[in-house]
Amino acid sequence: xQRVTQPEKLLSVFKGAPVELKCNYSYSGSPExxxxxxxxxxxxxxxxxxxxxxxxxxFTADLNKGETSFxxxxxxxxxxxxxxxxxxxxxxxxxxxxxxxxxxxxxxx
Amino acid sequence: xxxxxxxxxNKVTEKGKDxxxxxDPISGHTALYWYRQSLGQGLEFxxxxxxxxxxxxxxxxxxxxxxxxxxxxVSTLTIQRTQxxxxxxxxxxxxxxxxxxxxxxxxxxSGTRLTVV
Numbered sequence: 001x002q003r004v005t006q007p008e009k010l011l012s013v014f015k016g017a018p019v020e021l022k023c024n025y026s027y028s029g030s031p032e033x034x035x036x037x038x039x040x041x042x043x044x045x046x047x048x049x050x051x052x053x054x055x056x057x058x059f060t061a062d063l064n065k066g067e068t069s070f071x072x073x074x075x076x077x078x079x080x081x082x083x084x085x086x087x088x089x090x091x092x093x094x095x096x097x098x099x100x101x102x103x104x105x106x107x108x109x
Numbered sequence: 110x111x112x113x114x115x116x117x118x119n120k121v122t123e124k125g126k127d128x129x130x131x132x133d134p135i136s137g138h139t140a141l142y143w144y145r146q147s148l149g150q151g152l153e154f155x156x157x158x159x160x161x162x163x164x165x166x167x168x169x170x171x172x173x174x175x176x177x178x179x180x181x182x183v184s185t186l187t188i189q190r191t192q193x194x195x196x197x198x199x200x201x202x203x204x205x206x207x208x209x210x211x212x213x214x215x216x217x218x219s220g221t222r223l224t225v226v
């Protein structure tokens with residue numbers, strides 16, 4: 001069965017520090033991984049998807065099939081990055097996404 | 110419309126009453142999803158509609174929950190005999206579904222905050 005694990009409920013860093021939000025998944029098929037972000041009082045929105053291999057707002061995520069991980073990274077955190085981040089794993093058969101429990105990122109000045 | 114629209118934005122109801130939550134997806138999106146967001150539980154999948162296929166109801170927590178999607182567009186999530194543990198934000202999302210290059214990202218609505226008192 002699909003499962004997404006985000007081990008940290010809260011990650012607190014200082015501005016300018018590197019950030020890594022952890023995500024592990026379990027699935028036997030071809031994984032499709034996503035990161036979604038929810039800023040305060042805003043809608044949940046797509047941040048990036050592994051298939052695009054793009055960098056959005058300075059964030060990148062690399063799919064590591066050996067470790068079944070899709071960690072989200074940014075070299076220098078900004079205060080405006082403070083938000084809730086959700087990792088999601090999609091079934092290539094159905095298009096359905098299963099989300100992790102989310103990690104709150106707090107970037108302190 | 111330009112985005113996914115949900116109504117009402119807030120709903121306070123008495124325990125035992127029925128509630129209906131509405132979702133108006135992006136025009137042309139064939140896939141529609143309902144999730145529940147609560148503190149400490151993350152985003153919990155409820156139900157998924159894809160075109161004319163039978164819906165995937167595997168996430169509905171009990172038979173008090175049901176959903177329908179009329180004409181491949183608007184969807185209604187109904188909770189019967191509400192309980193206090195049903196209090197949460199109910200999110201709807203739509204997407205074009207699945208393409209040649211994989212799953213399309215979802216567009217989420219702003220949610221309905223349900224409070225059962």
